[in-house]
Amino acid sequence: MSGINKVVLAYSGGLDTSVIAKWLNETYDCEVVTFTADLGQGGEVEPARAKAQAMGIKEIFIEDLREEFVRDFVFPMFRANTLYEGEYLLGTSIARPLIAKRLVEIAAATGADAISHGATGKGNDQVRFELGAYALMPGVKVIAPWRDWDLNSREKLMAYCEKHNIAVDKKRGTKSPYSMDANLLHISYEGDLLEDPGAEPEEDMWLWTVSPENAPDTPTYIDLEYVKGDIVAIDGEKMSPATVLETLNKIAGANGIGRSDIVENRYVGMKSRGCYETPGGTVMLKAHRAIESITLDRELAHLKDDLMPRYATAIYNGYWWSPERLAMQQLIDYSQIYVNGSVRLKLYKGNVIVVGRQSADSLFDMKIATFEDDAGAYDQADAAGFIKLNALRMRIAAGKGRNFK
Helix, strand or coil, rough: CCCCCCEECCCCCCCCHHHHHHHHHHHHEEEEEEEEEECCCCCCCCHHHHHHHHHCCEEEEEEEEEHHHHHHHHHHHHHCCCCCCCCCCCHHHHHHHHHHHHHHHHHHHHHHCCECCCCCCCCCCCHHHHHHHHHHHCCCCCCCCHHHHHCCCCHHHHHHHHHHCCCCCCCCCCCCCEEEEECCEEEEEECCCHHHHCCCCCCCCCCCCHHHCCCCCCCCEEEEEECCCEEEECCEEEHHHHHHHHHHHHHHHHHHCCEEEEEECCCCCCCEEEEEHHHHHEEEEEHHHHHHHCCHHHHHHHHHHHHHHHHHHHCCCCCCCHHHHHHHHHHHHCCCCCCCEEEEEEEEEEEEEEEEEECCCCCHHHHCCCCCCCCCCCCCCCHHHHHHHHHHHHHHHHHHCCCCC
């Protein structure tokens, strides 16, 4: 790749991206700009500034994107009750389009010729970063060192650091053997023991949730208030989107909620086993379906359920900025106009139990639904004709001697 004078690197401050920063400078004789996003991953992101400065980086961007992340990415996704392959709440997937967006915006603002990331050539993240970048800046050049260099082991990376005087953090105590990614929505674990899909994860792997066995013996009750499908208050206290998710993570994690162990199908073709902690998101999914159950029209709810797997796949595969995802989002957001009200939940030893839901926009009519005298609100005799008409095609087929047993 020629004509590279400046590159914007998605920079975590860790070993891989620190090596990449120097490798880019050495390989392309170019200036490197670093971008570090605070998406609520925990710990300090500010040390990345000192590390970048120590390597001679002059333009350093460190941004708190927590509110934008939850407001513009997590909340819209949860309006669709999104699950990939029936289990995965897409915690890593939904963070990538925001990082890609800021990468190309910073590239434009700084006059950079290219962007770069530390995703490997085996995973989904390379696809997500690059599809997002190309959708938003069609002519952008992308440098993915893991697909180009020969530094394909930790030993080679460490040797490169020693040769180029790149500071490497000295970890105290035992370092986690897992590859982890965290943001406000979740934390993921891959590698090591988890590469055997038959091996049970070790208890000390989990960082955000207590085990259900050790969760409190007394249930926790919470009330969530919704406006147009989004949570705006917990137990009557108004909160920003990021604060909502932070609060739910703490409450749910303390009650042993949000663990999942999944074998998923990556977009690049392989199966991969990952473990996830998504405490707040697990609560959000259950509660959102509860408020929709009384506020959403039946056919609109079923249409959303039909679309959801395709919507989830689009996000998982990196198509957040695609026309099909944007079009589906318009329908999903329109469906939420009357998704207002409150849901009461009981959290107990890994379980999220809906114990109440109410809304001024509820379609639930007690006069019709009652098993008692409905005072003529519903004529039960009408059901006979309704059933016969709906059985007509099956009666005709049976009369012709067709047997589908």
